[in-house]
Amino acid sequence: MCLGIPGRIVRIDDETRKLATVDISGVKRQVNIACIVSEDHPVAACIGDWVLVHVGFAMSRIDEEEAAQTLKILTELGEAQAEIEAMKRSAAQAGG
Numbered sequence: 001m002c003l004g005i006p007g008r009i010v011r012i013d014d015e016t017r018k019l020a021t022v023d024i025s026g027v028k029r030q031v032n033i034a035c036i037v038s039e040d041h042p043v044a045a046c047i048g049d050w051v052l053v054h055v056g057f058a059m060s061r062i063d064e065e066e067a068a069q070t071l072k073i074l075t076e077l078g079e080a081q082a083e084i085e086a087m088k089r090s091a092a093q094a095g096g
Contacts, residue, residue: 004052
């Protein structure tokens with residue numbers, strides 16, 4: 001499964017190479033934004049954009065509401081996964 005993590009572009013690092021810094025829940029990473037730029041939306045216009053990031057690439061632009069909803073779901077999935085792992089450990093310790 002491919003998973004895109006929402007982040008916000010906070011800085012253009014290299015306009016020629018289409019590299020930008022994205023803030024993903026407080027963690028800043030450099031990503032390639034080539035997939036989201038066009039004549040109508042050049043590199044310089046990307047600052048402030050919310051994007052879905054996957055393996056170092058901003059794959060698509062999204063709005064802030066979609067970003068917030070996606071982050072909420074990912075958090076819930078992480079909590080659910082942690083709970084499932086805890087139940088598995090508990091069952092293993094109980095011999096079940």
